Amino acid sequence: MRRDMSGLLLLLVMPVALIIVMALIEDAPFRDYQELKFDLLLADNDQGSLARQITDGLKHSKNFHIIDSLNGQPMTEAQLKQLLSEGKYKIGITLPAGITAEAVNSANIVVNNISQKIGMSPTMPARELRPQMFVHVFFDPVSKPAFRATITTALDKYITYSCTNILMQRLSMLSNGASAATDANMDDMKKIMQGIGVKEEPLNNRGKETMHINSVQHNVPAWAIFGMFFICIPIAGHIIKEREDGSALRIGLIPNAGGYVVMGKIIFYSLICMLQFMCMLCVGLWAMPLFGLPALYPGLHSWLLLPVSLCIGFAATAYGIFAGTVFKTITQALPYGSVSIIILSAIGGIWVPIEILPHSMQLMALASPLHWSLEAVNQVILRDGNIQSIALPLLILIATGGALWGISALINNRKYKNL
């Protein structure tokens, strides 16, 4: 090891740089849209109570910062479109003229229908329904479909809420027959409507919040595993060099030495991989917050990361020994090692979580040892898993490493004896 301190440092420093850069780059895409606050351009052509409720609702939301005036003047639809097409803003909505009147008329029709059904005469002024009116939403052309869908759903929620408010007001007027008591009854209505809601609860029973995937939770283990598997390149290089310079021949001449030497390599490189993984965890725990990112959450049973990293290291080392055995020269092994790790990482969910990949790709991921590595780590740091929950991925990693080691031994034997 002291012979190649710079090589060892590179094995540790390069993945650190990779992890930090990737976590920073992927931070925004990984953030849930609900966590972010967007500037929203608003042109109010209605100026009615419904428009006011929608505007107030959006202003009080955590997701939108409303911009409804320009140079002290109310925003017009033409200005809104101009700003969006220039790419200065991402979202804009226009509230069409007459939308409040249409919502009130619709609410009155509903109330009158209810009155008739319970034997009362209709009391609300109503006219016939007009064709459906729309709140128009505009997006910056570069907005992604997922972003557009999320924003549209959020806006829809506010509009529905505002329309429901108007309906509630009308219904309370019906129930009291007088407008004096409206406010008190509206509060009751709100309480009734808020009686059922949705609240997220932790999956574990220790009262801790469930840690959802974010840029750090994905990128730190993912790129640490990627870096660990890249150890296959120096291992393959050493094996080929030892074969070329004759030192492998010397080992081959010593009775039973081959097995001990390979075992020594596997133990040594697996420990290096463990060290590498632990360094990456430290970066996640303490360095990521320095860059404005959340700290890595290591799970409730973080000690399990020791056997997990050892098994990943074993699989990665065996892969390096396999590459070093199969290929004759370093120039063959080098591109194979790097390209194969990139492919295995891509199909294994290192670049993007496999949950968002197509079904066929999810099936392919099962063939990648990097997938099982990430699966084992995610069990610990995302799902607060225990030994049972990581048993399958670890067994697969051990079996993969063992198979690659065995195949390498067979190939080596054949190379010497069946030339």
Next chain:
Amino acid sequence: MFAIEIRDIHKKYKGAITPALDGFSFFVLPKKIVGLLGPNGAGKTTTINILCGLVKPDSGTAIISGMDCMKEMDSIRRFIGLVPQQIALFESLTANENLLYIGRLYGLESNMLANRIRYLLERFGLDKHADKRIKAYSGGMKRRANIIASLLHEPDLLVLDEPTAGVDVQSRAMILEFMKEYKNQGKTILYTSHLMDEAEQVCDDVVIVDEGKFVINGAPKDLIKSTTNCKRLEDVFLHYTGRVVRDTPTDE
């Protein structure tokens, strides 16, 4: 019992047009230095590799001290020492580190190994450079270190594949002197070389092989006497193998 007994060995490498060994047979008596001589591509290295279990012959038998090379190689490797043509050492380690590592893999006891390393380094004039990395050594130093690595377990049979190729006169003299000394300790040595004068000087017997076949064997002096118009072993060699250049590319 012969130290080495090779009978009717055939070996053709995959993709090769001609066989490397074509019914080759020869015997080596114990406590002798025997030179295995032949032009390039004659089959010398293949023979050595078969004896050391590095190559499997297509047919024939190779026996060392009564043990079959195809069946009892692990046992044979305990008393055979091969000095290969290439420098079979870890270049980034020092000579001392290399020898310690190799000795431990042989399972030698620490004190005995340390004494053995000290003796051999001194004997081959490397004791002052024992803590230098192999890659810093000259060609002759590398050759000598390569020989030491094969002597750590005191093999009864020492096989040297062109041990003096590319070394200076002093190193060569030291290596040849050691070979004689080692034989005098009751050991057997099989050795290949293209240097006929050297073989004539050091060998008790020589075996000439050409195109994978046995040509002739005997003591150098006897062969010189029995071959017409020959004054040196080189004349004998050329008499039997001809003057046609044999430089053929090796099969990839």
